[in-house]
Amino acid sequence: MSPLVSPALLDLQHRGQLGAGMTVFDPSAPHRLRTHKETGSVREVFRLTHQAKAQAVVREHPGIAAIGHVRYATSGRDQVEYAQPFERPHSRTWKWFSLGFNGNLANYPELRDHLTDERGYHMVHGVDTEILIHHVAYALRGEEKPQLVDVFAELTETLDGAYNIVFLNGDGDFVAARDPLGFRPLCYGRKGDLFAVASESVALHNMGIDDIVDVEPGQMVRVDYETREIHVERFTEARSHRHCFFEWVYFAHVSSDLDGSSVYDARWRLGEHLARDEHVSMGDDCVVVAVPDTAKPIGDAFAYSMNVRSLEGIVRNRYVGRTFIEGNDRAEKVRRKYTLLPSVMRDKRVFLVEDSLVRSTTLRDLIHRTRVEGKASEVHVRIGSPPVIAPCFYGIDMSTLNELFAPHYLGMDYTRSDLDRVCREMAERLGADSLRYLPVEDVGPSIGLPHESLCTACVTGSYPTPTGSRIYADEMGREPDRGDGRAFERTVSK
Numbered sequence: 001m002s003p004l005v006s007p008a009l010l011d012l013q014h015r016g017q018l019g020a021g022m023t024v025f026d027p028s029a030p031h032r033l034r035t036h037k038e039t040g041s042v043r044e045v046f047r048l049t050h051q052a053k054a055q056a057v058v059r060e061h062p063g064i065a066a067i068g069h070v071r072y073a074t075s076g077r078d079q080v081e082y083a084q085p086f087e088r089p090h091s092r093t094w095k096w097f098s099l100g101f102n103g104n105l106a107n108y109p110e111l112r113d114h115l116t117d118e119r120g121y122h123m124v125h126g127v128d129t130e131i132l133i134h135h136v137a138y139a140l141r142g143e144e145k146p147q148l149v150d151v152f153a154e155l156t157e158t159l160d161g162a163y164n165i166v167f168l169n170g171d172g173d174f175v176a177a178r179d180p181l182g183f184r185p186l187c188y189g190r191k192g193d194l195f196a197v198a199s200e201s202v203a204l205h206n207m208g209i210d211d212i213v214d215v216e217p218g219q220m221v222r223v224d225y226e227t228r229e230i231h232v233e234r235f236t237e238a239r240s241h242r243h244c245f246f247e248w249v250y251f252a253h254v255s256s257d258l259d260g261s262s263v264y265d266a267r268w269r270l271g272e273h274l275a276r277d278e279h280v281s282m283g284d285d286c287v288v289v290a291v292p293d294t295a296k297p298i299g300d301a302f303a304y305s306m307n308v309r310s311l312e313g314i315v316r317n318r319y320v321g322r323t324f325i326e327g328n329d330r331a332e333k334v335r336r337k338y339t340l341l342p343s344v345m346r347d348k349r350v351f352l353v354e355d356s357l358v359r360s361t362t363l364r365d366l367i368h369r370t371r372v373e374g375k376a377s378e379v380h381v382r383i384g385s386p387p388v389i390a391p392c393f394y395g396i397d398m399s400t401l402n403e404l405f406a407p408h409y410l411g412m413d414y415t416r417s418d419l420d421r422v423c424r425e426m427a428e429r430l431g432a433d434s435l436r437y438l439p440v441e442d443v444g445p446s447i448g449l450p451h452e453s454l455c456t457a458c459v460t461g462s463y464p465t466p467t468g469s470r471i472y473a474d475e476m477g478r479e480p481d482r483g484d485g486r487a488f489e490r491t492v493s494k
């Protein structure tokens with residue numbers, strides 16, 4: 001099984017580059033579970049540039065089942081202790097387990113205090129994966145092996161946030177669970193004897209699996225080792241779906257389908273919607289340049305709709321880490337990350353198309369360089385998503401209000417005319433000739449899902465969980481709403 005893990009993780013590398021790892025299950029070994037994990041990319045962790053070393057990793061980790069993980073940090077440091085899966089050995093095989101976690105627990109401080117103060121647990125790492133380990137361990141307490149569906153049902157009683165979990169125990173039982181709001185994607189499929197689950201369909205598709213099914217929010221997929229049966233079970237009710245709209249805009253692989261909607265098609269429609277409201281008249285002196293790579297379909301569709309050319313005026317150096325993900329000296333990374341082509345932009349009115357504008361560091365630098373290095377006559381900026389006015393508490397690394405660009409200009413209840421007005425100020429601050437965002441009401445139609453099935457908290461300030469709502473209200477000095485995302489529905493219909 002372990003030879004299949006690193007190719008699948010490579011397909012998901014865009015979801016995190018700080019660490020990678022796997023746990024394998026081998027029923028014939030004294031160590032039923034064995035974990036290999038380190039900081040770094042999948043290529044580094046699995047020694048993929050050195051054939052003999054890569055084969056040694058596989059040889060030392062035989063098994064008939066495996067879970068794998070790539071790490072994207074919203075908390076914790078860049079050390080091997082934070083790489084996943086987290087394994088918790090135990091002398092009883094059904095209490096010995098390993099898990100990988102995708103998401104973020106918004107009520108981490110309360111969960112931590114409950115574990116330390118009331119249950120006497122000692123926290124070593126201070127990250128939410130450790131919380132999950134302790135909660136699962138607690139749910140496995142007692143002398144009788146519980147039903148795993150009950151273990152995961154118990155988790156939902158206290159967790160607030162996004163939590164997709166893959167779990168493998170020393171009996172070989174496997175679970176992949178999706179939280180009740182379905183913030184992050186999760187899907188499964190089979191081909192012959194192979195059964196596989198992944199965050200995104202691209203990983204399954206590249207295994208040759210054609211029939212790919214989304215795990216519903218509040219569902220878990222369980223494989224029983226003894227019977228080899230696959231069970232799709234509901235471990236909690238899903239009151240409503242709140243898929244993170246940023247998955248389609250920026251985060252997911254362009255070739256994935258998430259919850260029945262193609263990421264590529266969604267990005268194309270984002271570009272079409274942007275073009276629909278364009279007020280600058282365009283001609284032969286205009287060129288659209290997408291800030292690569294995720295914005296490429298948005299830029300192509302925008303250009304196609306405006307009947308101008310979309311060209312590669314900014315080339316990305318693929319061997320520098322993603323600035324949005326990596327942290328640390330972001331400005332220096334931005335400079336190293338892109339090369340500009342004056343032959344494309346010289347004396348042109350350049351329309352830079354970005355998928356999102358979160359902190360502005362990258363964009364401000366590129367606008368400046370488009371003028372100076374690219375020799376553009378004008379630089380206009382078009383953003384394929386609405387202004388990010390609020391932090392994310394559900395697993396995308398923009399967790400404080402201060403680090404965001406738009407809240408310096410816009411509050412939660414802004415109107416279209418407020419936005420038009422502040423866009424002029426924002427453009428000036430960025431050094432652009434004009435700036436325009438995608439309106440909030442175009443998000444759902446672009447993605448192809450109903451507004452009310454999406455989380456848009458970071459662009460509306462309306463959070464779909466009570467903790468998110470409370471933290472944001474505290475930061476803004478206002479009363480929290482119900483934390484069910486309803487304020488969002490009011491926002492898009494006003």
Ligand code: SF4
Pocket residue numbers: 183243244245246247391392393394395396455456457458459
């Ligand atoms: S707050 Fe924004 S980034 Fe976070 S889950 Fe919701 S839509 Fe996604």
